[in-house]
Amino acid sequence: MNKQSTPEMALSRRRFLQVVGATAISGSLLASINDVRALVDEQAIVAASLDFEQLASAYSLTENLGYLNHASIGTMPRVVQQAHQHYLRLCESNPWLYVWGGGWDAGLRAVREATARALGCQAEQVALSHNTTETFSLLAQGLPLQAGDEVLFSSLNHDGASICWQQQASRRGFSVRRFAVPLHDVVSMSADDVVALHVEQIREHTRVLVFPHIDNLIGLRHPLQQLVQAARAKGVEFVCVDGAQTLGMLPLDVAASDVDVYACSAHKWMQAPKGLGASYIHARLLEVLKPMWMTWGQQRWQGSVRVFEDYGTRNFPELMAFGDALQFQQQLGRxxxxxxxxxxxxxxxxxxxxxxxxxxxxxxxxxxxxxxxxxxxxxxxxxxxxxxxxxxxxxxxxxxxxxxxxxxxxxxxxxxxxxxxxxxxxxxxxxx
Ligand SMILES: Cc1ncc(COP(=O)(O)O)c(C=O)c1O
The missing domain is CATH 3.90.1150.10 (Aspartate Aminotransferase, domain 1)
Incomplete structure (x- = not known):
């Protein structure tokens, strides 16, 4: 693997370090965030001009490591790591300002907007979470389910989107059913076969259908829009999709699919800091879904998707760097x-x-x-x-x-x- 930097990259990296250093000293918040974003863009443009075979030079993986496990956990481009470090330094220069004083407001708005663009929805439909597992815990605890209701998913559903339902079922009285996908048949299945496999499992009392957009075992890309439509036609009220493996890998258009919730992790294919995710939540859920976190001052988010992401003090530097990861991936071209x-x-x-x-x-x-x-x-x-x-x-x-x-x-x-x-x-x- 060629890890040599091109002269343009070295120049760009030098320029990045110059500006990061300069702005940390100047302490001018707005200018420095804009400068960091501009430099990430600059570096990403340089990276995007490289052959993909040379792109490993933009990352910090150990030399000669053949890392072929991006589905378990991704790796951050070096420039995103640098941006993250810069935000950390800025935060530590005046913690109150950068945690409670609104210091990042404009930057975070941009992160939410960029996330919405990556998901294919509006910014007000995006909750910035920790990961996919968290959003499924929110759903299993907060959807209006009762005794007699059923939650349905296949054997391809990941534990992170399954265990929460099983735990809450015993507490709340609804039931969970997991049906087997014949693994050897998937190789030759059509989209219609995948839809039929799910639809024939739906019963009268099935209120929730869960499926991974791409599962983590064999990588079946479930036909999103077709499956949502078919489930609705059979009377399923809530269709909740696990997008842990898609954000950053596939072009997405989630709002068009009429899904209720599309939950993602950003630390795999989006190559953002670890412990970050984003979820699309349809407006019709705002009335019925109960928040999982209980915090003071939460009423200010009543009627907004942000009520589902407010858990008190947040790690804003990593959230800011999510924006840089989005920007980097965007430059590479979907x-x-x-x-x-x-x-x-x-x-x-x-x-x-x-x-x-x-x-x-x-x-x-x-x-x-x-x-x-x-x-x-x-x-x-x-x-x-x-x-x-x-x-x-x-x-x-x-x-x-x-x-x-x-x-x-x-x-x-x-x-x-x-x-x-x-x-x-x-x-x-x-x-x-
Ligand atoms: C399909 C799928 N869903 C959910 C998860 C859980 O991801 P996280 O730990 O980021 O919530 C994973 C993790 O590999 C996954 O592959």
Whole structure:
């Protein structure tokens, strides 16, 4: 992997450091935030002009580490880390001003607006959260459900969007049903098959349907709009979607899908600071969804989506840096990123098909897939193989020993290379 900086990047980085240093001394809040954002933009434009194969130089991953696990946790571009550090320094220069004095108001408004653009909705529909799990806890505690109501999801639903319902069911009296997805059939399923699989499970008392837009096991991209429409037609009242794997990976248009809630994490594909997320919440939920956090002064957010994100003192420097992560990703270009993901996935699929002992376990068509896929091993345990790949070869992938799957999950970002994928395939066979 080429980690050399181009002269333009080095220049830009120098300029970034100059301005960050200068503004920290000047203490001029508005100017300094604008300067940081302008520099992130400048650096991101430089990064966007690079071939994706050279883009690793904009990150700080260990040299020679083959990091193919962006679905578990992403990595922040160096310029976003620098912006974050700058906001931290600013905050610590006058904590009251930057926590309670409204010091970040304009900057945070811009973050919410940029998040809305990434989600495909209005700023007033966005709650800035900690992660996807938090939003699902909010829903399981706060939706108006009662004894006799059912919450439905498939075996592809992540624990972070499942456990909360199971816990609250016993306290609140509603029921939860999880149906099995035949994992081996997914490879050849159509969008209609995926919809039918869900719709045939919906009963008269099913009030909530939950599904991951892209699941974390085999990377099935559920047909969002089609599935929401079909569920509504069968009388489901609340459709809540887990977008942990999509924000930053796919172009999104959530408001158009008529979903009730679309919950995301920003520390995976958006490459924002860890412990940040964002959720789209439809206006019709404002009347019926109860907040999870109880804080003083919360009444000021009555009737606003912000009532769901107010938990008292907040970490604003990291939230500000979320804006820089959004800006960086935007400069890389949504369409260009998508093409790159499709290219890498096609390469991976061809390699698996040509390698004895490996089996492709994920959807094959572009519109049902994303940048995470399962490569089944016919020999050896996947977790032991993944451990050896990391310890002996510096390759980071996630393993699933799940019966019938026994797979390595590869989740490359745009800067990962065909050569890295190739190494995983070859060494997985040798290691098994
Ligand atoms: C599909 C899916 N949903 C939810 C989560 C939970 O994410 P978080 O811990 O950011 O809430 C993950 C984490 O990997 C995931 O892959």
């Amino acid at each position: 369409g260009r990123k998508l093409e790159r993901y499709q290219h890498l996935r096609q390469q991976a699929m061809d390699m698996v098909d040509a390698t004895a002992g490996l089996v492709w376990r994920s959807p094959r068509s572009d519109h049902l897939a994303g940048s995470l896929y399962a490569v089944g091993l016919q020999q050896g345990r996947a977790s032991a193989t993944a451990q050896r790949l990391f310890q002996q070869h510096g390759l980071v992938v996630r393993a699933f020993d799940t019966p019938g799957l026994n797979s390595l999950r590869l989740s490359p970002n745009v800067f990962n290379t065909t050569q890295e994928l190739q190494r995983v395939m070859q060494l997985a066979i040798a290691a098994a």
